[in-house]
Every structure is written in C-alpha cells, then in structure tokens.
Amino acid sequence: MGNAATAAAQRANNRLRLAVIDRDPGFMQVLSNRLEALGWDLRALSSAVTVDALVGMRLNALVIDLAVLGPGSWEYLERVCARLPGLAVIVCTGPSSVAQRVRGLRLGADAWMSKPCHAEELICVIEASIRRHRRAEMPQLEQSTTVGEITIRPDLYQAYARGASLELTAREFEILNLLSQSDRVLRREEIYERVWGYAMAHGDRSVDVFVRKLRQKLRTGSPNWNYIHTHFGVGYRFAPEMDGGESLPATQIASADAESDQIVFQPALVA
Amino acid sequence: MGNAATAAAQRANNRLRLAVIDRDPGFMQVLSNRLEALGWDLRALSSAVTVDALVGMRLNALVIDLAVLGPGSWEYLERVCARLPGLAVIVCTGPSSVAQRVRGLRLGADAWMSKPCHAEELICVIEASIRRHRRAEMPQLEQSTTVGEITIRPDLYQAYARGASLELTAREFEILNLLSQSDRVLRREEIYERVWGYAMAHGDRSVDVFVRKLRQKLRTGSPNWNYIHTHFGVGYRFAPEMDGGESLPATQIASADAESDQIVFQPALVA
DNA sequence: GAGCGCCGGTAACAAGATCTTCACACGCAA
DNA sequence: TTGCGTGTGAAGATCTTGTTACCGGCGCTC
Incomplete structure (x- = not known):
C-alpha cells in the first residue's frame, strides 16, 4: 500500500516516529541509545528540512534546537506548527529568555526544554505531548x-x-x-x-x-x-x-429519531 | 438578568476554566490579574480538594504545587490524571530533581514548571496543554x-x-x-x-x-x-x-451530561 | 525494461446556493 | 417635521459544490 500508508494507518503501527533537528553529537548519541531501547523510530537531522519533507515523514513528534536553524527559526517553527497541527513539537535549545519561550509556545510548540537537559526528562516531555493524540485515536477499534x-x-x-x-x-x-x-x-x-x-x-x-x-x-x-x-x-x-424517507441512527451505539416532533439529543460517548 | 442567565452566558462564552492549588499569595495575585485580563475563569484553592470536587468543576486545566499537598502528592497527582484524562495538568512547584520531574510526567502530568516562574510563561504552557487536549476532545464541547x-x-x-x-x-x-x-x-x-x-x-x-x-x-x-x-x-x-408577554432566561443548556448543574427553565407550552 | 492499469491528486467548467449591494419604505428620536 | 437609522425586496456578484477529464507515479506483468 506504499502511498496508501497514511498517517492514520501509520500511527496504528504502534511505533513512535520522532525526528530531531540538532547538531550536538553527544546529545544525539545519548538520546538515540535511549530511544532505541524504547523501540522508537528516530530520525536525526543536522539541519532544517523543508516542511513538506517533514510531512512526508509522518512523524509523531519533532524536537528542534532553534540554534541550528539560525535567523529564520521562528518562522520555520510557525510554519511547521501550522502545517502539522497534529504533530507534537518540542523545542529543546540552549539558554533562553522568558520572552523567547513564550514566543515559541505561542507559535504552536507544545513544550520548551532548556539544554543541557537529561535525556530521560526530554523523553517524558515528548511522551506527554504525544499522549493525547494517541489517546484520541485509540477508539479506532478494529471493530466492524x-x-x-x-x-x-x-x-x-x-x-x-x-x-x-x-x-x-x-x-x-x-x-x-x-x-x-x-x-x-x-x-x-x-x-x-x-x-x-x-x-x-x-x-x-x-x-x-x-x-x-x-x-x-x-x-x-x-x-x-x-x-x-x-x-x-x-x-x-x-x-x-x-430515498423514501426515514433516517437511521448514524452509529449502532447512538440513537436518534428524526420523526419525532422533538429533537432527541444523543448522549455524548464518555470515555 | 438572573443568575441563570449569567451562568449560561459564562459557559457559552467558551471561557477557559482553570483551578490552581497553591498557597503563595503573591504568585496567585499576579496570575489572577493576568488571567482576568484574558477572561479566564480562575479558581484558587489553597489545599487539595477531592477528585470528585475537581470533576464537578469541569475544568480545562489544573495547576498544582506539589509542596502544598505534602506526602500524598504523588498519589493525588496520579488519581487526578487517571480520573480526568481530558484535563490539562501542570505541576508548578519549587526546586526539583530530574527524577521528580520524570515521575510527575509519567504519572500523567502534561508539563512541569519550576518556581519561581514568570506568569506569562506559565500561561503559555497551560495554553499549549489545553490546545492539545482540545484537539482530542473537540466533539464533546459542542453542546446543544x-x-x-x-x-x-x-x-x-x-x-x-x-x-x-x-x-x-x-x-x-x-x-x-x-x-x-x-x-x-x-x-x-x-x-x-x-x-x-x-x-x-x-x-x-x-x-x-x-x-x-x-x-x-x-x-x-x-x-x-x-x-x-x-x-x-x-x-x-x-x-x-x-408575543403575549413574558420573557425567558436567555439560555438553557441541553447538556449531554447527566449531572448538569444548570438550572433549567422549561417553557410550559412545549408539548 | 517497457507497457499497462490503478490510484491519488489537480484543473477546469457548469450549475446552484449564498452573499452583497442598492434603492426605497418605514419608524424612531429630537 | 426633519434627519438618520433600520426593515424589506430583488438583482447581480461571488462563492461552493458536483462533475468530468487529465496527468504523473507506482506496482505489476510480460
């Protein structure tokens, strides 16, 4: 299904895909070891790639060191977040001011970590960011x-x-x-x-x-x-x-009747 | 305007509801001012409340200073996160070790901020957390x-x-x-x-x-x-x-939740 | 490796549905 | 009453959608 393996299908694979844009070899090494043990699919990038390339990677999360990107980093961050609203974006970079962190978060980043940081903590932050999205897709049970x-x-x-x-x-x-x-x-x-x-x-x-x-x-x-x-x-x-007329409940769980003269509210499915 | 109308207007207004469990008066004051300007609905709590009480508040986010809770704080955090998976939980507390932060995040917290922190940054972190949750819970928020x-x-x-x-x-x-x-x-x-x-x-x-x-x-x-x-x-x-005369309170929520705390006015003539 | 068919994606056109604008009638306040 | 703000109806402009044709990429077969 090559191309047919869309985001939705991919995520069902259960293997988290993460890209990191960073140039610190030591940092990468530690992270890589740790993630490999967890069974994640890590893509190490030493410089910015086009947003379209990111789209093509079908990522679950992206870690960026803004220092690597240079002057256009804010704009890049904004573009990425706008294009991939479902992607967990974590900025992990050197010393920063409150204003910079605020700016990053407002542009759409999910979290901001300051380097140097412990790999384990970064991983937890990434997991926390991804958690909701995964949970949202769980209900996609393989039930006919x-x-x-x-x-x-x-x-x-x-x-x-x-x-x-x-x-x-x-x-x-x-x-x-x-x-x-x-x-x-x-x-x-x-x-x-x-x-x-x-x-x-x-x-x-x-x-x-x-x-x-x-x-x-x-x-x-x-x-x-x-x-x-x-x-x-x-x-x-x-x-x-x-064609003739009446409608049926949209799903097996919910029930509504358009024929009654009173609107029936379907209970929201509470997880 | 009756208070029913006020309550209705509040909820309908899409105001974000946030609770903060903390005892630092200065911190609270700053946060309160800032949030008021943003139109958020803030509930300041000076000690832990029961999880059920939190459920009843229908919060969008919760900020906790673990120091306030004392010894049972980890367990409390875990219970809250388990019971309210749709709630954005931010731990905002004093100096901590990597191990503590990792623990907090693994228990289900969305973010960890270290005090002292800038109110603006905390707000951004809260917003980022809510943003992710919103994405997962959208369908629920649309009430008839x-x-x-x-x-x-x-x-x-x-x-x-x-x-x-x-x-x-x-x-x-x-x-x-x-x-x-x-x-x-x-x-x-x-x-x-x-x-x-x-x-x-x-x-x-x-x-x-x-x-x-x-x-x-x-x-x-x-x-x-x-x-x-x-x-x-x-x-x-x-x-x-x-046409004949009286007016009704502006809004009545036909909520899907069983335990609505809304006062409901039902016009007698609806057959 | 070339040819073929399937699939996803784009462009273009036509038919409708909706929105804007305009002119005029009407009602309210001073 | 005058002056302005609002209600009303309809024509024209604009936007959306349905539909078809077409192109490039991919995998498959031969």
Missing part, C-alpha cells in the same frame, strides 16, 4: 460496524454492501471510515487533516473529489440509500438515509 | 442549547423549531449561534467581526440583512415568538419572548 446497508471492516480496509465489496481504495475507505464514526458535520479541513495527516491547503478540492467517488460506489452497492450529506458552506455529514 | 422554542445544534450547524429544521445557511447559523450565546446587546461591528473574522466596512448593511433573514426563518418555524430585538442606534440583542 454496520450502518444502513453497508458494513465497514477496518480489519480488511474495506466496506461491503449486500455481501459484496465496494472495492474502495485505501483513501476512500479512510474517509468513509472517518465520516461513519461521527454523526456531526465534519468540515473539509477536519477531514483532510485527519486522513492526510496535515493541514489542507486553501482551495484543495481533494476531499470533494473523494466524496464523489465514495458516493458513486456507495450508490452502486446500495441503491436507494444516501449516506453522505452535504452541508453547504460547512462540510459533510454521514447518516444513512433511505 | 434550547432557547424558547428553538434548539441550536452546533454539531449539525443547524437550528430546529418544533422538530423541524429552520434551514439556516452557514452564515445565518453562525450569527444566530453568536447572538444566542449572549444576552446583552451586540453592536453590528461586534457581530460582523466575530462572524466574518475581520472589521466591518463603514456603511455595510450585511448584518441587518442577515438579521432580517433570520427573523423570517425564526418566525416561520416558531410563530408567536420574538427572538432578536433591535436596539435603535446600538445593535441587536437575543432574548426569546412570546
């Missing part, structure tokens, strides 16, 4: 769900209708899977960010095109049903509906 | 509210009256949502800026036009009620009122 006429099977990376495969591509499946897990409206940026793993460029229509392909395959496999609804100016919402 | 006869559902970008959608456009919804979150008069410039995201040009009548469209749809879906009131020369104010 059935909504309307279709069955989604994360274990097979495929969806079925009336016993037949929908022949979804990897990306199509990921979008369907994401949409089906929520019955609220998802903005395009949100969808893009969670499927592609980084921020959507302005004017990108990829989500629309994939939604169209999805709709086509869904309609082929399950005629008379509408699954993906457009909310003009906002985004898309998943909800199985028969 | 019911005012008068209409129900506003941010998760669907739509409002309903008597079970039927008002068919609001995205922008109409945003304006209604904004207005409904406050029971004071909002100037046009204010509305424009918060919905459009930039300053209103002089002489722009867009807000007026949208208010008109909103009123029309509200009247269609919920006759005999007035929701948006004009304040000549000033702006608009949201308050559900029946």
